[in-house]
Structures are given as structure tokens and as C-alpha cells.
Amino acid sequence: MKRAGKHWQVLVWMAGLFLASTAWAQSKQDKIDQLINLHDLKTTIAIGNYFLKQESLNAARTQLYRLGNAQKLGKDWNPANAHWKKAEEAMVTSMMQEARRNFSGMEWLLPEWKELSSNEFSDAELDVLRAHFATEVGRKQLQITDHSVAFHVMAALTLGGRMQGIVAGAEAERQEMTELYDREDREMRFDINENPESVRFAMSPVGKKYFINAVLKVTGRISQRLYQTANDMSKKAEAALPEATPSMEEFRARPQG
Numbered sequence: 001m002k003r004a005g006k007h008w009q010v011l012v013w014m015a016g017l018f019l020a021s022t023a024w025a026q027s028k029q030d031k032i033d034q035l036i037n038l039h040d041l042k043t044t045i046a047i048g049n050y051f052l053k054q055e056s057l058n059a060a061r062t063q064l065y066r067l068g069n070a071q072k073l074g075k076d077w078n079p080a081n082a083h084w085k086k087a088e089e090a091m092v093t094s095m096m097q098e099a100r101r102n103f104s105g106m107e108w109l110l111p112e113w114k115e116l117s118s119n120e121f122s123d124a125e126l127d128v129l130r131a132h133f134a135t136e137v138g139r140k141q142l143q144i145t146d147h148s149v150a151f152h153v154m155a156a157l158t159l160g161g162r163m164q165g166i167v168a169g170a171e172a173e174r175q176e177m178t179e180l181y182d183r184e185d186r187e188m189r190f191d192i193n194e195n196p197e198s199v200r201f202a203m204s205p206v207g208k209k210y211f212i213n214a215v216l217k218v219t220g221r222i223s224q225r226l227y228q229t230a231n232d233m234s235k236k237a238e239a240a241l242p243e244a245t246p247s248m249e250e251f252r253a254r255p256q257g
Helices: 002-037 042-070 082-102 109-120 123-133 136-159 171-187 196-203 205-231 233-239 241-252
Strands: none
Touching: 002 109, 002 123, 042 082, 042 136, 042 171, 042 205, 042 233, 042 241, 082 205, 082 233, 082 241, 109 205, 123 136, 123 205, 136 171, 136 196, 136 205, 196 205, 205 233, 233 241
């Protein structure tokens, strides 16, 4: 009975250790979730949406030109023609639905960001970060971080020669991107002379590490995802050509002047 009692105590002790370690892991993950949820990447998403709309339009137009030449539709088959515009819109709508699922929802980013944070920060560091970002200055620095992500994504696309300035058909996405970027740039500003704690945090080891993790590494993942999604646009445009068929048939059947 004594042996049985000791055996039972050992089992209870081991179970307690397991539960404690599980609780710690869940606690750390909860803290990471809370930190990530403080971020708002709406401006970055708007930049991505504009870029992907640009790429989908370019890819759709390339396919419509190619098909028009192959079927000898003539010089009237061009982007100024109402039937072309209808065909293009149908293709791009289909392509952008998938592109938004692959990028804009950001569900794909969450597990990668969580893994980065889990590898980078200790439980104690996560407590420091949560406490700081709960302050007014901390919230401003979160806005700065989010704006920095948007800036770096925009810079990567622009310096890589992938972002076009003005694209016909993507005016709404461009306007949303510009308005969000400008508003975020205004709202994040504050006087560091009146808030010395902001400088202390930014220069602290955990502050520097958080900026590198949340800006540079996350930006890299976002840019990579955008490039991958954009590089698939040619295939997506070809697959979306059936969406253009009704408009092309209407073009052929139009009255000849």
C-alpha cells in the first residue's frame, strides 16, 4: 500500500508538472496572440490590394490582346471598347477574389508571425511588451510600427520595379491606399521630447528586437507573399478567360458600322 501510495504521488507530481508546463505554453501563446492583435495592417493590406489589382489588370489585358490577335478581332478590340471593358472586368473580378483570399485576409500571416514571436521573445519580455503597448506612448509606437511595415512593403515593391504609379482600372484601390497611408502618417506622430519613455523603449534591447521582428521580418514575409501571388497572375488570367467569352461573342455579333 505504501508503494502504491508513493507511486500515486509520483503520478500526481508528474501530472502537475505537465499541467504547469502546458499552462505556461498556453500563457505565452496567449500573450503573443494579444500582442499581434494590437497591430492593424490595414494600410499594408491596401498597398497589397492595389499592387495585386495592377497585376491582375496587366495579366488580363495581355490575355485579351493575345486572344484578340489569334481570333483576328481587329483593331476595334482594344481597352477603349465597351465589350473589352466588360470582358476585362469579368476576368479581373474572378482573379481578385482569389488574390484577396490568398493575401488580404492575412490568415496566412498569423501562424508565421506567431512562430517568429515565439522564437524571439521570452515570457518575461512579452510581459514587458504588453505593459508598454498598453500605455498611450506605446500605442503610438504600435502605429509607428504598423506604418513602418507599410512603408517597407511599398519600398520593396517600388525599388523592385514592380509598383506602377497610375494604372487605369485601379483608381479606387489607389485612392484607398493613398488615403490610409496619409492618415496613418498623420496619426502616428507625437513629440518624443515630451515622452522620453518612448526613446528608452525604442533603444532598449527588447524594443529593438520587437521592431526588427515586427517590421523587417514580417515585412519580408508579406513581400514574399505578394510576389508569389502576383507571379501567378498570368496563369490565373488564362484560367479566367472563359469569363470573357460572353463579351467577346457580343463583340463579334455587334452591328458593323
